[in-house]
Amino acid sequence: MKFTPMSLNMRDLMLLETAEDDIMTLCDALGFKYQLLSRGSGTTFNNQELAQKAQYQDNIIPMADNYMTQFNDCVYADENNVKYIIDFSHVPCMQADEKLKSEIRKNNVSSLSLQLKNNLITYGRAMEILEEESPTDLAPLYFYQLPPEIQATFTNKTTTNETQATN
Numbered sequence: 001m002k003f004t005p006m007s008l009n010m011r012d013l014m015l016l017e018t019a020e021d022d023i024m025t026l027c028d029a030l031g032f033k034y035q036l037l038s039r040g041s042g043t044t045f046n047n048q049e050l051a052q053k054a055q056y057q058d059n060i061i062p063m064a065d066n067y068m069t070q071f072n073d074c075v076y077a078d079e080n081n082v083k084y085i086i087d088f089s090h091v092p093c094m095q096a097d098e099k100l101k102s103e104i105r106k107n108n109v110s111s112l113s114l115q116l117k118n119n120l121i122t123y124g125r126a127m128e129i130l131e132e133e134s135p136t137d138l139a140p141l142y143f144y145q146l147p148p149e150i151q152a153t154f155t156n157k158t159t160t161n162e163t164q165a166t167n
Contacts, residue, residue, distance in 0.1 A: 031059045052093040061088060105130075113154055116143050123150075 027034040035051035064086045077083055088094050112126040123146060124139025138146065143154070 049093060056088060056091060056094055064088075117154060119143050 023037070024034050026032075027037070033051040033055045035047050036055060068084055068086055072078065072084055075082075075084075089098070108130060112121070112129060115121045116123065116126050119142045121142075122139065123141050123143070124134050124136075127134035127139070138150070143151065
């Protein structure tokens, strides 16, 4: 007597893999990052954090901007000198960019300050790079040409930082 199975094994049917593929297809169609689902395998914390950030940047923020544009049109916000906006600055995964921007700005300020003190760039050029407003009468001046009270603001900051570093 010989046994011949009438059905296939669950593994051979690959039902779980098919369901997983369907979920990925749905996520792709809806613009949702698959890594954010709690599927239990293959996603590390760093990948999930990047997926959260990408979800906000690629889908949530553009969609919210679109909704706000439509809402502003519906309530005649322009005619009433009002503009409704949505702010995502409180979202933790979006705050990492603010920290990075802050560090970049700090590095730029110290670099530009050093260049300005060494008379390599003008005051106006330094402020232009920092995207700050500067008095037009000071813009073409190099550091040695600046009024003493403005020169003092640069030297006081440096000595204060150096004093704090040595203490």
